[in-house]
Amino acid sequence: MASSVTPGTHVRPAALTGWRLLLTRPALMPYNRLVVLVLAINAVVAGIIATTLASMPPADVATLLITMSGVNLTAAVLIRQQYVINLLFRLATSVPKSAPLAVRRRLAKVYHFGGIHVGAAVAAVGWFLGGAATVVFSDSFSVFSKGVAVALVACLVGILVPALPPIRQRRHDLFEMTHRFGGWSALTLFAVLTVALAADAADSAGAAGIGRVLAASPSFWLLLVIVLSVVAPWLRLRKVPVRIATPSSHVALADFDHGVRPFAGSSTTLARHPLGQWHSFANVVTRDETGFRLTISRAGDWTGRLIDDAPSHVWTRGIPTAGVGNVDQLFERVVWVATGSGIGPCLPHLFADTTPSKLVWATREPEATYGDDLVESIRASHPDAVIWNTSEQGRPDLVALALEEFTSFDAEAVICISNQSTTRRVVSALEALGVPAYGAIWDS
Structure with a gap:
């Protein structure tokens, strides 16, 4: 879509300084800040709870700690649920473009929601370790409950370790398999443990109604929510x-x-x-x-x-799920920066023609690699697209190109779709220059 503004009339934003500049570093991106925030909230809650644990019977301590684990596990699962993701994007992008840019540029970071998943998952493991230790070292629980608790600890650790960034990046296939099959195993063990602990509670109270104990157990209802969330995408297989x-x-x-x-x-x-x-x-x-x-x-x-x-x-x-590119709806005009096959996620936005946009695409031999039809369709929808043939022109300075197009096009944001290192470098550099910039964060 062509711009209605006169090229060159836009004033470049002022470069950031101080703590604002510090926050543009990849290590301090909103994703990581959300991880820290979730863990900090859990730490505060743990500090409050710790003052009361000494006066509580072991059964109540275990119930409380495992319930807190369940709360975090539910949050970790729900934030990854496709319907929830689409809802988050819908809410974030529903803000009118007349809203201040300062508000819209922050809402556009909605795709960093994965930080909640990581923080809640780590917290869930921490809470459960405390609950499992209480079960294992207390005489209030059956041998069966102790065994299931230990097995679940091993399962959770087996999921957590391959998810550590260094291992995940090198062995993504291992991460994916342990996350899926380990997750299913953990849910099964969590269900078995919930029933086993309910049976222990019913026996100690001299009651025969395990169903009543389960109905009063927060862990049971949290488990039900988790199972429904996990099963939902598979119902559309x-x-x-x-x-x-x-x-x-x-x-x-x-x-x-x-x-x-x-x-x-x-x-x-x-x-x-x-x-x-x-x-x-x-x-x-x-x-x-x-x-x-x-x-x-x-x-x-x-x-x-x-x-x-x-x-x-x-x-x-499952269902089609919103991605980072959807944040273009928050801006009057955007510049898309892509390298190689990163053009793929840009295409639906370029062809939809709903937000005025400019394209910068750096790739080797575009026609030979992606076909004449695709390249011609891009040129037809965006005649002023900058298509940089790296085989003939060498590697471009993407930050400089993006900044030039951002300024001349009077854009409000830049969205970069490339490999991880390039995306982080471009987004961080542009943000340091005061340009609202966005790009995938590889947390799926």
Whole structure:
């Protein structure tokens, strides 16, 4: 969409200084601040509770600590639920563009919600360690309850360790499998432990109604919410046909038309097998066609196999889910900066033509790699797009290019879609210059 402003009339924002500049560092991004905030809240609650634990019987101590673990676990699961994610984006982007830019630029950080997941998950493990220790070292509980508590501790640690950033980055397949199957195992053990502790409580009280004990147990209801949240996406598990074209050995263009019409800026999760690896890709939707397209680049074994051995059907689950690009709705004009296959998540926004935008795309041999049709469609929708052929022009200074287009286009924000190191570098550098900048944070 063309801009209605006169190029060059926009005044560049002032560069940040002091603590505002410090907050632009990747280590202090909102995601990490949310992790610290959630852990700090739990630490305060733990400090308050600690003053009363000494006077409580072991059964009540265990119940309290395990309930607190359940509260955090519920928060960790719900914040990753697809319906909740879409709701968060809908609420954040519902603010009118007439609102002050200072408000809108902060709401646009909504995609950092994963920090709540991490903080709550770590806190849940911490609370449960205390509850499990109480169960194991107290005579108020059965041997069976003690054994289940120990098994659940081992399971939670087995999930937490592969999720540590250094391991997760090197072995993402291990992280994904332990998170899924370990998570299912943990839920099963949590359910067994909840029933076992209820049975212990019923026996110690001389009551026969374990159902009444469960109905009065917060852990039981929290567990029910968690199970419903986890099961929901799998209720929409589908094997769907796909047409895959490979304009080069680097890219696959996957076309779907199975009755689902995703919204612009959403992603679809794919798998070759329901119990195998799942990967999310941005949905490219055009106004004059049914169905949608995914642009998939070679970025590992799974995508490599998809390109080299294109299947006729793949599995999908859940619903189309909002992604970082949706924050463009908060701004009058945006500049999209993409490298290589990062163009994929940008396409639905460029083609939807709802927010005036400018594109800076750096890639090697665009036509040869992505096909003439895709490149021509980009040029048709954005004739003034800056398409930088790295094979001929070398590697560009993306920060300088983005800043130049931001200024000349009178934009309010820059959205960068690239690899992790480039995205962090560009976003951090632009934010330090006072430019509202956004990009994926690789926490899925």
